[in-house]
Amino acid sequence: MLGPVDYMLWLAGFLLEFYVVVSSLVRGEFKKYLTLNIYMLCAAFVTSGLFFVYHHFGFESRSYFYYYYYTDGLLYVLMYFVVIHFYQQVFAEMHVSRYIRGAAVILLLATAFFSYLVVHQTPEHLTSRFVVELEQNLNFVGVILTYLLWASLLKLHETRARLVQLVLALGVYFSATAGVYALHNLFPVLENYGLRWVPPLLGTWLPLAWAYTFTRVPEESRLLTAAFAMKAR
Amino acid sequence: MIAALICVISIAAFLQFFVSHCRSILAASRSVELSDRVREVTGVAGSDISADDFHRLVQLVHLCPEQSDDQVDIRAVGTYYSILRALSSFCSKLIPSASAWADQERQKCSYFAAVALDRRISYSRDLLVQQTVERL
Numbered sequence: 539m540l541g542p543v544d545y546m547l548w549l550a551g552f553l554l555e556f557y558v559v560v561s562s563l564v565r566g567e568f569k570k571y572l573t574l575n576i577y578m579l580c581a582a583f584v585t586s587g588l589f590f591v592y593h594h595f596g597f598e599s600r601s602y603f604y605y606y607y608y609t610d611g612l613l614y615v616l617m618y619f620v621v622i623h624f625y626q627q628v629f630a631e632m633h634v635s636r637y638i639r640g641a642a643v644i645l646l647l648a649t650a651f652f653s654y655l656v657v658h659q660t661p662e663h664l665t666s667r668f669v670v671e672l673e674q675n676l677n678f679v680g681v682i683l684t685y686l687l688w689a690s691l692l693k694l695h696e697t698r699a700r701l702v703q704l705v706l707a708l709g710v711y712f713s714a715t716a717g718v719y720a721l722h723n724l725f726p727v728l729e730n731y732g733l734r735w736v737p738p739l740l741g742t743w744l745p746l747a748w749a750y751t752f753t754r755v756p757e758e759s760r761l762l763t764a765a766f767a768m769k770a771r
Numbered sequence: 772m773i774a775a776l777i778c779v780i781s782i783a784a785f786l787q788f789f790v791s792h793c794r795s796i797l798a799a800s801r802s803v804e805l806s807d808r809v810r811e812v813t814g815v816a817g818s819d820i821s822a823d824d825f826h827r828l829v830q831l832v833h834l835c836p837e838q839s840d841d842q843v844d845i846r847a848v849g850t851y852y853s854i855l856r857a858l859s860s861f862c863s864k865l866i867p868s869a870s871a872w873a874d875q876e877r878q879k880c881s882y883f884a885a886v887a888l889d890r891r892i893s894y895s896r897d898l899l900v901q902q903t904v905e906r907l
Contacts, residue, residue: 678777681784688788702795709788713781720778747792750843761798 540597547738548589554745555582561752573623574704577616578745584609585741607669614676618646621683624705628690645683649675674719680712699759700751707747714740793851796844797879800886809889820885822877825852828884835891836898845887852880 558578562568568575588605595601622642626635653672687705696702718736721728805815813820813828820828832845859873 678781681781684788685784688791699795699799703792706788706792706795710785710792713785713788717778717781717785720774720781723774724778746843754844755799759799761795 540592543735544738547742548585551738551742551745552582552585554742554749555579555585558745558749558752561749565752567752567757571623573616573619574748577613577620578748580616581613581745584613607673611669611673611676614673614680615646617680618642618676618683621680621687621708624687624701624708625683625690627701628687628694628696645679649679674716677712677716677719681709681716684709684712697760699761700755700757702761703751703755704748707744707751710747711740711744714743790851793847794876794879796847797851797876797883800883801879803886803889805882805885806889806893808892809885812892813885813888815885820878820881822874822881825877825881825884828881828888832884832888832891835888835895841887841890845884848880848883852877855880 555578559568559575559582562571562575587609588602591602591605619642622638625638625642629635629638650672653668653675684705688709690696691702691705715737718733718740722733809815813824813831815824829845829849855873855877859870859877862869862873
């Protein structure tokens with residue numbers, strides 16, 4: 539059973555996701571951050587759909603389980619394209635977009651194949667187990683990719699404040715989500731001690747951080763080079 | 772075993788991303804020069820703002836009329852400051868270099884709060900001028 543806090547987080551997440559898309563449209567930057575906006579738009583639809591499924595079928599139903607994991611899996615694939623988009627922005631001057639896209643598709647297929655290998659020995663409920671496994675693996679691949687992206691930003695002395703903050707917010711989201719999944723696998727009992735609140739909070743964190751970045755950090759804003767280099771130490 | 776490895780890597784990455792995110796917010800305020808007005812109000816001389824001034828400065832910030840767009844920043848930096856203070860007291864005897872780094876970061880948080888105070892004072896003055904003009 540969900541309580542008022544769950545509803546509040548749901549609503550906050552939906553409104554923030556919608557806000558990011560609308561503010562991008564208003565500023566005429568929708569196309570520049572196309573994948574990010576598509577992700578936010580889909581996340582908003584998924585959030586409202588989740589609410590609908592919860593009300594019609596209940597929290598414990600199979601429909602809710604399938605809807606939650608399938609749409610979450612799809613959102614992770616979309617999020618993956620957002621990370622690739624950030625890579626393309628960082629390496630824009632090197633004209634290596636084609637190679638980045640190719641490597642990304644191979645990595646995505648490899649992650650899906652690895653997830654299949656993990657679950658194929660248990661044919662019963664193969665699809666539902668596959669989607670959960672794929673989600674966890676994509677999450678961890680997301681952490682690694684974002685970490686490599688962050689290392690590239692430091693190495694290239696990237697000063698675009700907005701890009702830096704968008705990537706860091708994504709890094710916080712991916713690493714915290716992967717950590718929660720791993721903690722859940724290691725100590726399932728933690729679910730009763732507050733761990734269940736972390737995923738919904740993280741679901742609100744990402745649109746909140748991105749909404750903040752788009753609102754407060756102008757596109758032309760630059761970080762001080764020296765200050766930025768200090769972070770590498 | 773794999774879950775434990777993922778857990779350790781994720782938590783380490785999370786801490787690094789979180790610290791870097793807070794520092795990127797602080798970095799924006801470092802280029803701002805404090806006005807004489809705010810130095811006078813806070814009693815800060817030169818560029819020396821103490822790491823322990825943070826809470827005092829935030830209290831002063833809250834005395835000024837609220838500016839809707841800086842509340843999130845102040846909360847995020849406040850959380851970062853609390854973590855740093857805990858780290859500083861925990862490491863003061865065990866790892867003095869980590870404690871010194873945390874103090875340096877706390878000083879930047881205080882500078883950030885002073886910049887926020889400066890902005891709010893300017894905002895209040897603008898409001899006052901605006902109201903005076905409207906009355907005339």
